[in-house]
Amino acid sequence: xxxxxxxxxxxxxxxxxxxxxxxxLSVFGTESPDLYASPRSxxxxxxxxxxxxxxxxxxxxxxxxxxxxFIFLAVSGDFSLKNAxxxxxxxxxxxxxxxxxxxxYRYHSDVPLVVPEINFDSIAQMNSKLIANPNCTTAIxxxxxxxxxxxxxxxxxxxxxYQAASGAGEPGMQELLDGCKAHVNxxxxxxxxxxxxxxxxxxxPMIDKLQDNGYTKEEMKVAWETRKIFRTDDIKVSATAVRIxxxxxxxxxxxxxxxxxxxxxxxxxxxxxxxxxxxxDDPANNVFPVPxxxxxxxxxxxxxxxxxxxxxxxxxxxxxxxxxxxxxxxxNAVLIAEKLAQK
Ligand code: 2RA
Numbered sequence: 001x002x003x004x005x006x007x008x009x010x011x012x013x014x015x016x017x018x019x020x021x022x023x024x025l026s027v028f029g030t031e032s033p034d035l036y037a038s039p040r041s042x043x044x045x046x047x048x049x050x051x052x053x054x055x056x057x058x059x060x061x062x063x064x065x066x067x068x069x070f071i072f073l074a075v076s077g078d079f080s081l082k083n084a085x086x087x088x089x090x091x092x093x094x095x096x097x098x099x100x101x102x103x104x105y106r107y108h109s110d111v112p113l114v115v116p117e118i119n120f121d122s123i124a125q126m127n128s129k130l131i132a133n134p135n136c137t138t139a140i141x142x143x144x145x146x147x148x149x150x151x152x153x154x155x156x157x158x159x160x161x162y163q164a165a166s167g168a169g170e171p172g173m174q175e176l177l178d179g180c181k182a183h184v185n186x187x188x189x190x191x192x193x194x195x196x197x198x199x200x201x202x203x204x205p206m207i208d209k210l211q212d213n214g215y216t217k218e219e220m221k222v223a224w225e226t227r228k229i230f231r232t233d234d235i236k237v238s239a240t241a242v243r244i245x246x247x248x249x250x251x252x253x254x255x256x257x258x259x260x261x262x263x264x265x266x267x268x269x270x271x272x273x274x275x276x277x278x279x280x281d282d283p284a285n286n287v288f289p290v291p292x293x294x295x296x297x298x299x300x301x302x303x304x305x306x307x308x309x310x311x312x313x314x315x316x317x318x319x320x321x322x323x324x325x326x327x328x329x330x331x332n333a334v335l336i337a338e339k340l341a342q343k
Contacts, residue, residue, distance in 0.1 A: 001028070002027075002029060002070060002337070002341050003031070003034075003066065003067065003068045003069050003070075004021055004028060004031075004033035004034070004068060004070045004072070005035075005066070005068045005070070005071045005072070006021075006033050006034070006035050006071075007036045007037070007063075007071060007073050007074065007075055007083075008036075008073060008075040008079075009037050010037045010041045010046070011074055011169050011170055012166055012169050012170040012248075012325055013074040013169070013325060013329045014035075014037075014072075014074040015046075015048075016326060016330035016331070017033075017072045017074060017330040017333065017334060018033060018046075018048045018049070018053075019048075019049055019330070020326070020330045020331050020333075020334035021033055021334055022048070022049035022050055023049075024334065024338055027338050027342065028337075028338075032048070032050035032053055033050075033072075034056060034066070035048075035053050035054075036056050036057070036058040036063070037055045037056075037057070037058060038057070041055045042057035043055065043057075060086060060087065061091075063087055064086070064087065064089070064091050065090070065092075066090075067090045067094045068096045069337075069341070070097050070098075070337045070340070070341075071087050071096055071097070071099070072101070072330075072333055072334075072337075073087075073098060073100045073101060073102065074101045074330075075102060076102060078104075079102070080102040080105065081104045084100050084104065085098075085130060088129035088130050089129075095129050097129055097131065097340055098129060098130050099131045099133055099336055099337060100133060101329055101330075101333060104132075105130060106134065106135070106221075106228070107228070108132075110126055110128060111126070111128055111130050111131070111132050112125075112126045112131050113133075113228045114131055114132070114133070114229070114332075115134060115139055115146075115229055115332060116335045116336050116338075117143065117274075117275050117276050117335075118142060118146045118229055118230070119229055119231065120336070123336075131336055133332055133333045133336070134229060134332065135221040135222075135328075136163075136167060136250055136327075136328025136329055137161050137163065137218065137221065137222055137241065137250055137328070138221055138225035138226055138229070139322075140250055140252065140300050140320060140322035141159060141252050142226060142229055143274075143276050143277050143320075143322065143327060144277055144300055144302045144318070145226070145230075145256070146230060148258070148267060148270055148271070151260075151266075151270050152258040152262045152266075154235050154256050154258055154259075155235065155236065155256075155257045155259055156237075156238075156256065157222075157226070157235060157237045157238070157239075157254060157255070157256050158239075158254070158255040158256075159222050159238070159239040159240070159252055159253070159254050160240045160252065160253045161218075161222075161250060161252045162203075162242060162244045162250065162252065162253075162291075163218075163242065163243050163244065163250045163324070164243075164244070164247055164248050164250055164324050165199060165243070165246065165247055165248075166248040166324045166325050167207070167243070167324055167328075168194050168195065171193075171194050172194045172199075173248070175192060175193065175194045175195065176199050176200060177247075179192070179198055179200035180200045180245070183200055195243060199243060199244075200245050201245065202245065203242050203243065203245070204242065204244075205241070205242045205243075206241075206243075207242070207243055216241055219239040222237055222241075223236075223237035223238075223239065246291040246292075247291075248295050248296075248323060248324055249291035249294040249295045249321055249323050249324060250291070250321070250324045251294075251320065251321040252319070252320050253317070253319050254317065254318055254319070254320060255308060255310070255315065255316075255317045256308075256316060256317075256318075257308070257310075257311040257314055257315045258311075258315060258316075263313070263316070264305040264306055264316060267302075267318065271302060276298065276300060276327065277300050277301075277302060278299045278300075278301050278302070279302050279303065279305075280301045280302070281302070281303035281304065282303075283303070283304060287303065288304050289301035289302065289303045289304075289320060289321035290321060291321055293321075294322055294323055295323055296326070297322075297326070298326055298327065299322075299327075300321070300327055301320065301321045301322065302318055302319070302320050303318070303319055304317070304318055306318070
């Protein structure tokens with residue numbers, strides 16, 4: 001039986017965190033998580049798979065007095081910077097694992113950045129109670145790329161993303177839906193507030209802040225995080241991150257150069273049976289990963305696997321797709337906790 005708290009429970013990721021915990025009753029037990037949020041949401045009653053649960057106002061001393069086994073943070077980076085480390089210790093001297101979905105600690109050398117199927121052991125190696133959950137784009141690609149890297153040693157990656165509105169949370173999804181509805185009803189689309197341009201019937205090649213090198217932070221996250229999770233500095237990554245009008249699954253077109261010879265068939269063999277990954281690759285029959293099929297699914301789908309026309313036998317191109325709120329956020333975090341609980 002684990003005692004769990006979800007902070008930021010009313011957002012899109014928070015809601016999925018509660019569902020993912022409930023889907024693992026045999027690991028965490030039947031006791032419902034405590035749900036925390038800002039004063040604005042405190043007192044609201046949320047419909048959850050555990051039944052109706054009342055949102056509690058976040059107060060760090062309250063959490064530190066409760067000795068949770070796991071606290072999931074689905075909050076802003078600033079909130080995490082202030083609270084994540086203090087939350088790892090309790091008033092009675094016990095420790096709590098804090099799994100943070102923000103980018104606040106992802107690049108700290110003493111904080112593990114974890115995709116549990118890849119580098120779960122880095123938690124013990126770094127002896128850290130604070131664990132960073134990767135950015136959605138990285139986590140989804142990493143599921144397909146790590147087995148390939150282990151067998152063929154990836155040298156270079158060119159990644160082009162097709163990212164869903166859910167990456168901007170519930171308000172992003174709502175802005176997309178409202179804009180689509182208005183258009184279909186022949187009305188003027190409401191003004192875009194979450195995205196820099198209207199998202200319906202559009203694509204926006206700019207996610208997160210622009211960096212000095214001309215790339216966006218979202219694009220650099222793919223490089224920084226892939227290298228940290230794979231524990232190598234030797235992979236060169238160049239990414240273009242684009243927001244598209246899908247709701248909750250991210251897709252990514254990936255070109256890679258490998259050190260060893262590689263072929264589409266070898267990639268299919270390599271990914272066969274890997275946990276959390278499915279190969280869907282029969283393009284002649286329209287079988288390939290698409291965001292609608294991947295929405296609400298735990299697995300990352302991989303398809304359109306083909307020999308590179310640039311790197312020849314030393315490269316392949318492929319397409320991956322995964323649910324942004326699940327593998328890209330809540331599911332990854334809950335799988336980390338699940339493995340820790342099973343230990
Ligand atoms: C996005 N990567 O899709 C972000 C969310 N973590 O905007």
